[in-house]
Amino acid sequence: xxxxxxxxxxxxxxxxxxxxxxxxxxxxxxxxxxxxxxxxxxxxxxxxxxxxxxxxxxxxxxxxxxxxxxxxxxxxxxxxxxxxxxxxxxxxxxxxx
Amino acid sequence: xxxxxxxxxxxxxxxxxxxxxxxxxxxxxxxxxxxxxxxxxxxxxxxxxxxxxxxxxxxxxxxxxxxxxxxxxxxxxxxxxxxxxxxxxxxxxxxxxxxxxxxxxxxxxxxxxxxxxxxxxxxxxxxxxxxx
Numbered sequence: 162x163x164x165x166x167x168x169x170x171x172x173x174x175x176x177x178x179x180x181x182x183x184x185x186x187x188x189x190x191x192x193x194x195x196x197x198x199x200x201x202x203x204x205x206x207x208x209x210x211x212x213x214x215x216x217x218x219x220x221x222x223x224x225x226x227x228x229x230x231x232x233x234x235x236x237x238x239x240x241x242x243x244x245x246x247x248x249x250x251x252x253x254x255x256x257x258x
Numbered sequence: 259x260x261x262x263x264x265x266x267x268x269x270x271x272x273x274x275x276x277x278x279x280x281x282x283x284x285x286x287x288x289x290x291x292x293x294x295x296x297x298x299x300x301x302x303x304x305x306x307x308x309x310x311x312x313x314x315x316x317x318x319x320x321x322x323x324x325x326x327x328x329x330x331x332x333x334x335x336x337x338x339x340x341x342x343x344x345x346x347x348x349x350x351x352x353x354x355x356x357x358x359x360x361x362x363x364x365x366x367x368x369x370x371x372x373x374x375x376x377x378x379x380x381x382x383x384x385x386x387x388x389x390x
Contacts, residue, residue: 192360192368195316200356202372202388209348212377215286216301216339217328219371220360226328226337226370229319229357230290233342234282236351 192220197229285345285352291324301339304330314361327361339375354388 190200206213215233220226287297291307298305305328310319319325328338346352358370374386 190358190370192358192364192366192370194366195314195359195361197317197357197359198370200354200358200370200372202354203351204354204374204386204388205351206346206348206374206376206386210376211343211379212341212375213343213346214339214375214377215342216337216373216375217356217358217370218301218335218337218373219369220331221334221365221368222332222336223362224331224364224368225361226331227314227317227325227359227361228291228328228338229317229323229325229359231286231340231354231356232289233285233352233354235285235346236282236353 197227285342286340291326294324295326297340298326299339300328301336303328303332303336305338314359317359317361 190198192198200217215231217226217228217231288294291298294307295305305326307324307326308314310321310323310325313319313325317325326338328336331337354372356372360368360370372388374388376384376386378384
């Protein structure tokens with residue numbers, strides 16, 4: 162079996178996926194009363210920028226933002242990406258005439 | 259870097275969010291403001307740290323703990339930031355868990371957001387809202 166064509170397609174798809182994977186949904190919490198609210202989310206970077214800054218923002222001007230704690234932990238590597246890439250590779254293998 | 263491996267992805271996620279049960283290190287320095295604003299920077303606004311016993315009413319905190327106050331904000335995007343460049347790597351997934359609040363002339367409900375600022379030498383700075 163000739164693996165050349167599907168493998169090239171696989172590499173192109175990986176490259177495209179890396180650009181897509183740099184973004185996620187919004188991470189925000191809606192504060193509806195006085196007191197602490199939990200803000201949670203995840204992120205993943207496909208490429209490494211020269212500088213990465215994490216920040217909290219959002220309330221209207223004039224409103225004070227209070228922060229009690231911030232925890233960011235890693236689960237590396239991203240298992241989902243590996244599965245996606247593997248599935249695409251196998252899909253292209255089966256399409257070989 | 260420590261990796262908490264498990265056959266269940268759900269278990270890994272839950273452990274990461276709850277720092278008391280997690281083996282994964284927190285990449286945020288001075289995450290509880292016990293060292294004042296060390297490693298944190300107010301973005302075009304003012305910032306200071308209050309201890310639990312001298313803080314805002316309505317915000318219960320553990321005795322002896324502290325929290326940050328970001329004040330004199332003129333724009334929605336103004337907040338508190340930390341450079342995490344040296345402590346993250348690409349192709350990894352990171353979980354965020356923060357305890358936040360608002361104070362002042364607030365019109366409830368109001369949003370608080372977590373954002374990543376990505377700076378590149380040869381291209382424009384981009385902003386990545388952190389996914390949930």
